Amino acid sequence: MSRTGSHGRRGLAVALRGITKSFPGVLANDHVDLEVRWGEIHALLGENGAGKSTLMSILSGLYQPDEGEILVGDDEGGLRPVTITSPRAAIHLGIGMVHQHFKLVPTQTVAENVILGVEDMPFVLDLDAVARDVAEIADRLRMPVDPTAPIWQLSVGEQQRVEILKALYRGAEILVLDEPTAVLTPQEADEVAAILRSLAAEGKAIVFISHKLDEVVEIADRVTVLRKGRNVATMDVADTDKHRLAELMVGREVATTIPKPPAEPGPTVLALEGVVVRNERGLVALDHVDLEVAAGEILGIAGVAGNGQRELTEVATGLRRPDAGRVVVDGKDLTGASPVAFLDRGVAHVPADRLGRGLAGNLPLADNLAMRAYRHPPIAVGPAIRRDRMRAFAETIIERFRVDAPGPDTPARNLSGGNQQKAILGREITAGSWAAARGHRPVLVAAYPTRGLDVGAIEHVRARLLEQRAAGTAVLLVSEELDELLMMSDRIAVLHGGRIMGVVTPEETTIEELGLMMAGEAHR
C-alpha cells in the first residue's frame, strides 16, 4: 500500500516502542509497539481492557509510561525521540485526541470549547468572531454545528463533531480517535468515516479505535491488535478479514451467529397500554405507546436514538411515571409505583448510561454488584449488612459473568467499559432469577447492552440474553444495531418520534424496511 504521493509526506508520523504502564493490580500495557505512517488510518483493536485507551492516553500526554519511548516523525521520514509530559506537550507536537469519554465543558458553548486552551487567542476574546471562524471550519469539513449552542443541548453525534473540530482547530496532524463511533447512529458513523478518509488523504496520521470490525475493515489501511496489554499482530487490512481479526483479538474462534432455538412465548408479562410521556422540555416523547412482551420472548426496539427509547425504558422500569396510560407487570398494574416495587416484581434494568445510572463509580465493585441484593438475606441481617457475604456474592457474579477486574474491592470506575457492562448485566440477571425464585415472572429491560463491547464480550452478552429468554424471562431489548435486533429478537417494534411505527418479525422484514420505518416513512 503506497500512500505517499499526493500529500508528499514520507515515513512514520509516530512510533511507540516498548511502552509499559501499570495501574494498581493491572498491567495495562506490556512493552507495546505501535507505528503509524503519515496518511494512513491505523486501526487499534483489542478486547475490552486490552489497554488501547491507556496506550493512546500515553501518546496524548495524559498518562506517563513506566517504560518505553515515543518518537515523532517529520515530513521527510526522520524520527526524533520526545517526552510527552502533559497534554499541552502533546498538542505542541501536533497530537490531538478524541477521548472515549468526551472531554467537553457542558455549560460552555461550542465555540468556547473549541478555543479552550488555544494559546494564540487574544487576551480579550471576541466570541462572535470565534463563532464565525468555527462555523466556517465546520462547514469546510462538512461537520455542521451551531457554534453558539451550549454543549449540554447537543446530541452525542454533534458532541463528537465538536471533539474532532477541537483537535483539528489546534492543528493536529496526528489524530487519535478512541471509539468515535460507539455512540453514533449508523448515518453519523458514516459521516465520521468520510471525514477521517479525507483527513488521511491530506496526509494526516489517524489512529482509530473501534470494536466494530465491519467499520475497521472498511476504512482502515493497517491494523494493530492488542490482547491483555500486549502486541498480537500488525498487518495490512487488505491481507485480513473480520473473522481473522476477531480471532486475533480474543485468542480463539468467535461465533458471529449464535444458535437461537425457536421461541416458546408464554403469557404476557410486561404490558404498556396507551403510555404518554412528556420529556423535561415538555415535548411528547412517547405518544400512546402500546407494547406487550411475553415470557420467553425478546422484543426488540429499533429506532434512531432520541426517538423515545430512553423514556420507554424508564417507564418500563418504574424510573419515570407516565403522563397517561398504564404499565402492567405480570397482571398487576404498577403505574406510578416506585422503582423498588418494579424491582420486587422482577423487573431488572440494564441502563444505557453505564456510569450514570448503572454503577456508582467510586464504590467498590462488590457494593455495586450487591445493589439489587443487599436488602434481602443472606446479605441483609436485620438492618445490618454482612460484608463477607456481600463479597462472596460479588465473587460469584464476577466469575459467572467473566468480569475482568482486579477484585471485588476495585472501584467500579476503574473497570474497562466492557467489564462494567458485564457487571451490570450479571447483577440484573441475578436479580431477575431471585425474583423468579419468589414466584414472579422476571422482566429484563436492556438498553444497548453490547454498546462499546468487544466481539468476545458481545458474544457473551448475547448468549446470556438468549439464556434468559430460554428460562422464561420477558426481554425488552433496545438497540441501534439492526443486525443485532434481527439476530436476537422474536419481534421488533420500531419507534419513531415517540410512536410505534409497527411491530414485525425478523423473518418477514428486511433492513431496508426497518430503515424506512425508523425514518417514519413506512407503517406496519
Added chain:
Amino acid sequence: MELVTSVLAIAVFAGASLVYAAVGEIVTERAGVLNLGVEGMMIMGAVTAFAAAVASGNAMVGVVVGGVVGGIMALVHAFATITLRADQVVSGLALTLAGGGLASFLGQRLGPGGAPLVGMVGPRFHGVPIPWLSDLPVVGPALFDQDVLVYLLFLVVPAVWFFVARTRPGLALRAVGESPQTADAMGIGVYRVRYLATVFGGVLAGIAGAHLSLAYTPGWTEHLTGGRGWIAIALVIFATWDPRRAVLGALLFGGVNAIQFRLQAEGTTIPASLLNMMPYLLTIVVLVVITRFEALRHRLGAPAALGLAYDREERT
C-alpha cells in the same frame, strides 16, 4: 427621601467588605476550589492590616499587608487541597478556626512594643466626597461619599466580571471549575489556575478584613468580623457565581443591616435576629428557583467540579 439615602449609604458602606470577600470567593470557586476559610482570612486580614497601619502610620500600608496575609493563608489552603488533595471543606474550616484563634493572639501583642491592639486608635480611611457626583440626589451620598476602598470596588467588580466572562484566561478559569479533565486535556495547567484563583480569593478576603478594621469599625476588637466571612460565602451562592449579582446581594445584606439599625433606634418590636434572617431566606428561595429549571441550572448553577480534587491519572 432622607431615609432612603441614609439607608443606601450605610448599605454600601456595610456591604463593601462583603463584596470584596464574595468576589474573591467567586473567583476561587469558579476554579473548582471551595474555600470555607473566608472568615479566617478576613479576620487575619483585619488584625494585621490594623497593626500594620498603626506601625506605619499609613492606612494604605495596612490594606496591602491585610491582602498579603489573606493571600498567604489561601496559599496554605491551595497547597493542602490542590497539591495534597486534602478535603476542601475540612481544610477551609481549619483555616477559619485557626485564623480566628491566631487573630485573637496577634491582637494581644501586635501593637507598638508588643502592646495589645484592643482599644488603640490608628490611621483609618475617611469618606472622600467626590465633587459634583456626591451632590447627586439619593445615590450621590451613597455612592460618591465613601472611602477609597469602596471606590476601588467600582473598578474591581467590573474588572473581575469582564475577566471571567470575556477573556482567554477567564475561559480557562471557568473550564477548570466545570471540568478539570477537559481543561487538562486541552493543555491548560489545572493546578496553576487553581492556585492563582485561590490566592486571589485570599487577597480579596484579606482586603475585606482591612476595610472592617480601617474604615467600617476602625480599630481592633475580638470577633471583629462577626461571621461576615460566612455571609460572603452565602452571597456567592445567592449571586450564582456572578460578581455583579454579588454586589446586589451585599447591598441587600448591608441594607437589611441598616434598616435594622434604624428600626432599633426607633424602638421596633420585631426582633433583630428575625430581620437578620431575611437575606438567608432569600438565598434559599433563589436556590430553589434555580434548581427547578434545567436551563437555569446549567447557566447559573455551581461549577460542576466545585469541591473536587483533580488527579490526571485517576479515572472518573
